[in-house]
Amino acid sequence: MRAKALSSLRADIASARRGGAFAPRERTAAEAIVRAVRRDGDAAVLRTVRKFDRPAARSRDLVLDSRTIRRFARACPRDTRRALDLAYARIREFHDRQRPRESARRDRRSDARLVPSPLDRVGALVPRGVAAYPSTALMTGVPSQIAGVRQLVVASPMPRDGSVDPALAYALELVDATTLYRAGGAAAVAALAYGTTSLGRVDKIVGPGNAYATAAKWLVSADVGIDALQGPSELIAVASSDADASVVALDLLAQAEHGAGAFAALVSDDADLLRRVVSALAKQRSARISLYRAKDLLAAVQAADDAAPEHVLLAGRGAAALSAHVRHAGAVFIGMRSAVAFGDYVAGTNHSLPTGGTARWSSALRVDDFVRWTSRVSMRGDLRDLARAGAAIAAHEGMRYHGASMEART
């Protein structure tokens, strides 16, 4: 395992990202599933659940209401429950500070406001890996709850044995989910977007999914709100000579265990640190981990910023100062103590983050993703100046009645 020149990082991450959040093949498959669900509703969803998740699935297994969710939650072991309680409390406290506030401008001629309201119905995707991901239910559910969304529907794939994960059920109870729809991928997205007999359509779909779910989110995005198109996970770690090699190795291995498509890179200006990380990786070294040598730490963080990855970790000397140079990233973890995994569970920040370079325009999931804003305008007083100016622009734009409608108010 050799460290490559920093200049290769750009090409390597571009190559890992080739095709974006989904490939043409995945788009075509998602298109067929979306079409089938729009036509056949629950029956089409059940076909995909039987094909991909649980051959023995029955129609009545698809939807759980909040009472049934609560019943399953009772089986959640005490330790897991306490861990989820702590994560929930910290995620709440962080997102609580993002509560939207009305903005207003008043003068003698107008009262103009931009007023937030919660969305009515949101669908949140909670994917499964080898197990259910209760943490993702918290990450999508907490900002929804703080925004005041009226109904939160969660869609999560049915496992092969048909069981309901008690920890997932407990997380859903914490965030007041009203429904668990037990399907994933493109079928769940289509059901949420267009509704089926058992599931009303939602106003917005949030949260990560597999490539088929992501392709489906893009396909339905002219008909329903979506948050972002989250692709495979990414980490660029920047470490100085004084960083703890065995600890940095664990962050890289944690990143690599996200599975297929995950990208994990370490950049350092110190050949010895890179060697120590390689030996710490030892037998666990993964094809998904790449090492790069930079001429100095500033060049390292600039390359990380240029790549605009999901996660950046700054480990060792000068991490705080270097962090100012990372403007393009989903989340930045600053200092040797700041394991990226804290951000997945208990730091309080959201783990639904932009990937694939979309951090150049997209953000972590926020309370604002669960809110819409309405302008409210009330005019009064002497409107002659405003009508004259408005009418002059309207005349220029060929809109005579626009002008007349303003002048009629003077």
Next chain:
Amino acid sequence: MRAKALSSLRADIASARRGGAFAPRERTAAEAIVRAVRRDGDAAVLRTVRKFDRPAARSRDLVLDSRTIRRFARACPRDTRRALDLAYARIREFHDRQRPRESARRDRRSDARLVPSPLDRVGALVPRGVAAYPSTALMTGVPSQIAGVRQLVVASPMPRDGSVDPALAYALELVDATTLYRAGGAAAVAALAYGTTSLGRVDKIVGPGNAYATAAKWLVSADVGIDALQGPSELIAVASSDADASVVALDLLAQAEHGAGAFAALVSDDADLLRRVVSALAKQRSARISLYRAKDLLAAVQAADDAAPEHVLLAGRGAAALSAHVRHAGAVFIGMRSAVAFGDYVAGTNHSLPTGGTARWSSALRVDDFVRWTSRVSMRGDLRDLARAGAAIAAHEGMRYHGASMEART
């Protein structure tokens, strides 16, 4: 012209919206243009400009830099300039109150922040009707400027005679646009999304366009940020018996002059008011204006809210009280003085608004559309409790290195 039952409003607006912001035919055409521009760059853009806008267009006409924009702006007549100055000042004051603020949560174990940064490069679409729309340049440019976007590129179709509209140039100067790309529709969107020889790619495309531009925005939205998919304009006016019929008629006519696809509806509980509006419309009555009779004003505003249109106008008695019932709309104009057209130019609010029912999840263009947010996490102190909780959830989710990486920090 007869008033219909209120129950028909839902079907009428659904029918006007059928097919969403673009039709399959428009999507197919946009797809071909996007593909051509990705392959041939400026040459493909020039072909579409010659075909749809100006047959005599030359390659060197495509891009104007800020110096050239300033030169054209000098020809802007004094009256138009003063009108644009007033509109600009008011739009600035309204949007200034939307400046994004960092949120933070600090305790003895963590410092977690959500930090805004302006986007680097934004492309704004400014469509043409019978003339250029300098007002749209202000509506997209002002929030971009307040956010601190580094480079604002504006794309606007070339008129048949090849001229540059001095008022548009003046508006572009006000908002510090660096470049005017003289193309519209799907070709402009593709050029902004993927870049050409003469135009670097942008991080996000904002602003309204024709159906081909909107279809193209959707098509490229997996590769670049977009604000929303704005379709044809909509107004639902609710008027009580005391409303001024001749003035309400002007708002409906102003709405109808938005042209093909525009939807203008008046709802009232008073047959006499409806009759007076019909006679005020007189010969200008338009096929695009529909009238509805409601049993009372509350039913009228509830129907408007249910339709989630771009604009709602509340004219006459009780407008302020009724406005509380309109939660789903792009913008609400409250009271007899509040011409919808004020919101298009000088109220200060943004005229780039959600249409087609997307107000259920989408919002007016805001400063936040020009900003992205990065999480910044710094852990410290005694992390044993957090690592234990995090590791418990990670273990449940099958992520052993996630747990180990947190425990290594204790």
